[in-house]
Amino acid sequence: xxxxxxxxxxxxxxxxxxxxxxxxxxxxxxxxxxxxxxxxxxxxxxxxxxxxxxxxxxxxxxxxxxxxxxxxxxxxxxxxxxxxxxxxxxxxxxxxxxxxxxxxxxxxxxxxxxxxxxxxxxxxxxxxxxxxxxxxxxxxxxxxxxxxxxxxxxxxxxxxxxxxxxxxxxxxxxxxxxxxxxxxxxxxxxxxxxxxxxxxxxxxxxxxxxxxxxxxxxxxxxxxxxxxxxxxxxxxxxxxxxxxxxxxxxxxxxxxxxxxxxxxxxxxxxxxxxxxxxxxxxxxxxxxxxxxxxxxxxxxxxxxxxxxxxxxxxxxxxxxxxxxxxxxxxxxxxxxxxxxxxxxxxxxxxxxxxxxxxxxxxxxxxxxxxxxxxxxxxxxxxxxxxxxxxxxxxxxxxxxxxxxxxxxxxxxxxxxxxxxxxxxxx
Amino acid sequence: xxxxxxxxxxxxxxxxxxxxxxxxxxxxxxxxxxxxxxxxxxxxxxxxxxxxxxxxxxxxxxxxxxxxxxxxxxxxxxxxxxxxxxxxxxxxxxxxxxxxxxxxxxxxxxxxxxxxxxxxxxxxxxxxxxxxxxxxxxxxxxxxxxxxxxxxxxxxxxxxxxxxxxxxxxxxxxxxxxxxxxxxxxxxxxxxxxxxxxxxxxxxxxxxxxxxxxxxxxxxxxxxxxxxxxxxxxxxxxxxxxxxxxxxxxxxxxxxxxxxxxxxxxxxxxxxxxxxxxxxxxxxxxxxxxxxxxxxxxxxxxxxxxxxxxxxx
Numbered sequence: 001x002x003x004x005x006x007x008x009x010x011x012x013x014x015x016x017x018x019x020x021x022x023x024x025x026x027x028x029x030x031x032x033x034x035x036x037x038x039x040x041x042x043x044x045x046x047x048x049x050x051x052x053x054x055x056x057x058x059x060x061x062x063x064x065x066x067x068x069x070x071x072x073x074x075x076x077x078x079x080x081x082x083x084x085x086x087x088x089x090x091x092x093x094x095x096x097x098x099x100x101x102x103x104x105x106x107x108x109x110x111x112x113x114x115x116x117x118x119x120x121x122x123x124x125x126x127x128x129x130x131x132x133x134x135x136x137x138x139x140x141x142x143x144x145x146x147x148x149x150x151x152x153x154x155x156x157x158x159x160x161x162x163x164x165x166x167x168x169x170x171x172x173x174x175x176x177x178x179x180x181x182x183x184x185x186x187x188x189x190x191x192x193x194x195x196x197x198x199x200x201x202x203x204x205x206x207x208x209x210x211x212x213x214x215x216x217x218x219x220x221x222x223x224x225x226x227x228x229x230x231x232x233x234x235x236x237x238x239x240x241x242x243x244x245x246x247x248x249x250x251x252x253x254x255x256x257x258x259x260x261x262x263x264x265x266x267x268x269x270x271x272x273x274x275x276x277x278x279x280x281x282x283x284x285x286x287x288x289x290x291x292x293x294x295x296x297x298x299x300x301x302x303x304x305x306x307x308x309x310x311x312x313x314x315x316x317x318x319x320x321x322x323x324x325x326x327x328x329x330x331x332x333x334x335x336x337x338x339x340x341x342x343x344x345x346x347x348x349x350x351x352x353x354x355x356x357x358x359x360x361x362x363x364x365x366x367x368x369x370x371x372x373x374x375x376x377x378x379x380x381x382x383x384x385x386x387x388x389x390x391x392x393x394x395x396x397x398x399x400x401x402x403x404x405x406x407x408x409x410x411x412x413x414x415x416x417x418x419x420x421x422x423x424x425x426x
Numbered sequence: 427x428x429x430x431x432x433x434x435x436x437x438x439x440x441x442x443x444x445x446x447x448x449x450x451x452x453x454x455x456x457x458x459x460x461x462x463x464x465x466x467x468x469x470x471x472x473x474x475x476x477x478x479x480x481x482x483x484x485x486x487x488x489x490x491x492x493x494x495x496x497x498x499x500x501x502x503x504x505x506x507x508x509x510x511x512x513x514x515x516x517x518x519x520x521x522x523x524x525x526x527x528x529x530x531x532x533x534x535x536x537x538x539x540x541x542x543x544x545x546x547x548x549x550x551x552x553x554x555x556x557x558x559x560x561x562x563x564x565x566x567x568x569x570x571x572x573x574x575x576x577x578x579x580x581x582x583x584x585x586x587x588x589x590x591x592x593x594x595x596x597x598x599x600x601x602x603x604x605x606x607x608x609x610x611x612x613x614x615x616x617x618x619x620x621x622x623x624x625x626x627x628x629x630x631x632x633x634x635x636x637x638x639x640x641x642x643x644x645x646x647x648x649x650x651x652x653x654x655x656x657x658x659x660x661x662x663x664x665x666x667x668x669x670x671x672x673x674x675x676x677x678x679x680x681x682x683x684x685x686x687x688x689x690x691x692x693x694x695x696x697x698x699x700x701x702x703x704x705x706x707x708x709x710x711x712x713x714x715x716x717x718x719x720x721x722x723x724x725x726x727x728x729x730x731x732x733x734x735x736x737x738x739x
Contacts, residue, residue, distance in 0.1 A: 197623035201438065203538035203560025203595060206622060273539030318515055319537035321558070 001028045003044040004420060006379075009054040014354035015370025024054065026377040029420040033373055047422070049381060052414065053349070056370050057089030057378030058356040060330060061363060062154070062179075062233060062257060062305035065091070065122070067113060068106075069098025074310040074398050076110070077117040079330075082308070082397035084424045086330040087356075087413025089378035090121040091308075092364070095132070096155040102127040102138045104146035111147055120418045121378075123364070125150040128167045128178060134158045137167045144174040149364050152179035154233055157215055159185060164219065168228035177229040177255070177363055182215035182240065183281070192321055194267040194282040202270060204320060207282050213239035220247045223254055231363050232256040234307045236281040238291035245300045255363045256295075257305040260336035261327050261403065263292045269403055275316045275323035276403040279309070283403075293340075296355060297347055303360040306333040310399020328399030332390055336404065338382065338411025349384075356380075381415035381425065388412055429727045433545040433552040436561030437603040445607060449571050452716070452723035458495055459718060469498035472529045472729045476502040477519065477544075478555070479535040484690060484714065485555050485564075489532045492721035498529075498729065516540060520548040530729055533557070551728050559593050559621075564724065565689050566599035568717040570607065572709050573644055575716070576685055581608035586638045586680075588614045588670060589648030589697055591631075592621040596689045597648060601629060614638035615648075616670060618659045635670055642680040646687040647672050647697045663696055673699045677707065685709050 004026040011034075012019050023038040024031060040046045060083060066074035074082075076093075083091045093110055095101030101110060107124045114122035126148035130136045134153060143151075151171060157180070158164040164180075171178050188211040193199050195206025216232055220243055223230035235241060235256045247254045267285050269277045277283055284292075295301045309326025316323050334356065341347040361368035369375045387410045392400040415425025429444060437445070458466055474493040476486050486502065493500040505519070514522075516535075523531055528550045533541045538558030545552040556562040574580055585604055591597045591613050604611050605628065613624065614632045625631060632638040639645055650666060660666050677686065686698075686708040694700045703710060 195622050197626040200621040200624050201598070201627060203558045203598065205559075208622075273542050314515075317517060319535065319543060320539045321537040 002420070003027050003041060004422070005038055005040045005044045005046045006054065007046060007048045008050040010052065011054050011371060012350050012353050013056060013371045014350050014358045015056060015368050016372070017350070019350060024371070026417070026420045029377055031371065031373050031375050031377045034371060051383070053382040053384060055353045055380045055382065056357050057418065058087050058334065058380045059090040059360040060086070060088045060306050060308065060333065061092040061303055061360040063091040063093055063308040063330060064096065064310065064326070065093045066310060067097065068109065072312055072398070075117065076113045076122060078396060078398050079308070079310070080114070080117070080119040080122060082330050082395060084119045084416045084418065085396050086306070086332070087334045087380045087382070087416055088120060088330065089380065089416060089418045090123060092123045092125050092150060094152060094154045095125050095127045100127045100132045101125070102130050102132065104142050107143060107146040107148050119423050120416070123149040125152050125179065127151070128153045128158055129163065132156055134160055134163055137163070137170055140170055140174045140176065144176055148176065150177050150179050150231070152181065152233065154179060154181045157181050157183045157185065161218060161222065165222050165226060168222050168226040168230070171228050172226070175229065175365065177231040177365070179231045179233050180219045181233050182212050182219060184211045184214045187211035187214060192278060193270050194284050196267060196285045198267045198270055202273070204270070209237040209239055209284065209288065212237045212281055213243070216240035216243050220244070220252060220254055224250070224252045228253065230254045234259050234262065234281055234305070235301060236262045236284050236288060236292065238288050241291050241295040241300055245295065248300065255302045256300065257303040257360070257363070258292050258296060258301045259305060259307045260329060260333045263289060263296060264336045264340045265403060273320045274403065275318065275320055276327065276401045276405070278320060278323050278325055279327045280325040293345060296341060297345065302355065302363055304333065304337055304355045305360070306330045308397070310397050311401045313400065316401050326401065327403060328395065328397050328401045331395050331397060332402060332404045332409070334382070334413045335388070335390070335409035335411060338384060339409040342384070343410050377417055377420040379417040380413060381417070382411065383414045384411045386410070386412045386414065428730065433541070434563055434724060434728065435541050435545060435552070435554045437563045437566055437599045437606070438561070440563070440603070440606065442606050445567070445570065445603060448567055448720065448723050448727065449574060451727060452567070452571050452719040453575070455722045455726065456716070456719035458722070459715065464495050465497060466495065467497045468726060469493065469496040469729045472498040473527060474498045474500045474530045474532065474725060474729070475523055475528045476500070476532040476555070477505070477523070478502070478533070479505050479540070480556070482534055485534065488714070488717045489555065489721050492718050493725055495718070496722055496725055498725060516543055517547045520544045524549045530725060553724060553728065556595050558595065559598070560595055561599045562595040563599050564717065564720055565596050566603040568713055568720040569600055569646065569687060570603055571716045571720055572687065572713050573685065576709060577643060580604065583609045583643040584612065584641060585609050585644040585646060586612045586614060586642040587646045587648065588635055588638060588672065590619045590650050590654060591615045591624070591648070592619045593651065593654065594648050600646065612638045612642070616660050616666070619654070635676060636679055639676055640679045642684055644685045644687060645672060645677065645680055649689065649691065650693060650697050667696045671697055671699065672702055674702060677702055683707070687713060689713070
């Protein structure tokens with residue numbers, strides 16, 4: 001049986017709430033021993049991780065793998081490779097594919113494709129409503145049995161509050177989180193960027209923060225009334241963060257995720273009309289970015305999720321108004337977080353890592369596997385000191401649409417171990 | 427002599443010196459239009475293409491005549507906005523025009539930033555003839571030329587710009603240009619047609635038109651798009667014209683010799699009454715003439731006109 005010995009690990013494990021130095025022995029796909037000064041056997045592969053951080057495998061709970069339907073943008077093969085390079089061992093695949101993941105055959109398809117083509121684990125998210133039309137709720141019982149871990153119409157909001165109410169109520173049967181893409185389309189009004197100073201001077205139609213706030217308020221009210229588990233996707237405004245904070249204090253079952261571009265970039269980036277800055281929700285102004293960072297630090301935001309949304313060059317190399325929304329961000333998520341949150345904002349590393357591990361796991365209600373003997377050997381290894389410039393041309397993702405291109409980040413994922421195998425790194 | 431920047435995409439970052447150079451050049455080239463034979467050889471052998479993705483008659487004609495008066499070869503490409511979805515991309519159209527040895531491209535587009543995209547990907551110099559709600563620099567230049575010719579200066583003038591500020595590229599370009607030149611600009615319109623955070627750019631915003639017009643040297647009216655009413659941005663044409671229309675009574679609040687301007691086309695009886703539009707204070711037709719002069723100046727300054735151009739002009 002293959003043996004892998006990781007020497008001199010600086011382990012940061014939010015599941016066990018422990019930080020310590022040790023060696024880790026992996027046999028086949030499981031952690032066998034965690035102890036100091038372990039000696040390799042004759043057939044043991046040894047990797048010295050002196051100076052590196054070893055954490056339980058990271059989860060990105062918001063990823064668009066685009067398969068089936070948009071294989072020119074991404075496939076399960078390229079998307080999971082990109083995820084592994086970004087330091088992830090699990091991703092939640094969003095159901096806005098063509099066709100939408102709203103029945104058990106579609107869930108089954110994702111699982112099969114992930115097994116045959118995937119580099120890491122793919123957890124399917126199923127649609128809240130049939131065809132993601134916001135009209136009739138889909139078969140949550142059957143979908144969960146097939147393997148769905150969450151429910152979302154992401155990409156589109158469930159506009160009708162009555163439908164959302166019934167969706168939340170019915171979700172109690174399966175106890176899956178409803179991941180809500182909070183956007184009032186009337187208020188968003190077909191805008192292309194955040195409404196504020198920069199939309200005014202650039203002459204682009206703005207999306208007000210209200211479009212998000214109003215819908216977050218509605219969904220929290222519905223969650224309180226129904227008792228359902230609500231998860232706010234890609235939260236981006238000071239107003240909605242405050243709503244979530246208050247709701248949590250009241251004991252409402254609500255969680256939230258934020259994307260790196262919403263804490264590492266502002267709407268000032270849109271100057272020059274670089275379409276790689278076009279994303280929904282849009283890059284916000286300074287005061288919103290500050291509020292997002294604060295909410296990640298204080299735990300109001302449970303998870304950092306990339307909202308990885310790869311697009312073709314053709315989708316982006318056009319006028320700003322005509323460009324597709326989305327950022328291919330899974331390969332820069334962890335680096336952006338380490339640079340901005342850990343190095344600049346001095347967020348404790350164990351807290352930061354929890355936003356990629358225990359945080360997303362609790363959103364999904366998963367039994368999270370920390371680093372313990374007997375557990376599956378899924379590990380993310382970080383180099384906090386590595387300084388590297390983002391280069392989209394080196395991405396494994398088919399999507400090169402990333403506004404961090406050319407920016408230098410300090411702190412990068414350097415190795416990913418999935419089921420005992422080094423899938424990325426030496 | 428000339429403008430160093432490759433393209434003219436807006437007035438936001440154009441310096442006072444550049445604006446002065448353009449206005450002075452326009453002032454001297456304007457004389458050509460009064461000649462019996464309205465043609466100088468200055469831009470002989472230069473190619474100017476107008477690329478319009480939005481319907482326009484006056485701006486396009488103005489650019490084309492400006493080019494022809496200077497002996498440039500002008501050509502026009504009309505693209506229906508609907509074909510954008512299926513047809514050639516803007517970048518490819520730009521490459522095609524480059525391949526045809528175009529020197530200057532004049533672009534109008536409903537999408538803000540389209541001229542910037544073209545400029546970034548083309549060798550030819552690009553002049554923005556209006557993009558979305560972003561900028562319309564040549565309109566602001568011709569407005570400033572008109573003010574300067576009538577009032578002798580721009581610095582210190584109180585200019586009231588009234589109407590749909592939110593959807594107006596004319597208002598934005600004038601705001602930047604006039605502010606750079608030292609004018610005191612007041613923007614006025616119904617609250618639903620004032621864009622967000624404009625005050626952060628240093629703009630003065632007044633909702634009451636009487637207050638905005640009071641003691642103004644220039645009252646610039648903007649065209650109100652009637653479809654904005656259907657989108658619920660103001661209740662009715664009747665109310666709009668009562669509160670934001672320029673009539674004799676309101677104009678009397680401005681300085682005695684205040685100029686009345688409008689970029690056209692006008693909605694007579696809505697944002698401006700006919701008697702005011704046709705009054706002695708109105709310089710609306712002159713704005714059109716100055717439009718040609720300003721565009722001649724820009725083509726000259728950006729078209730690499732021969733060094734004796736000003737002499738031949």
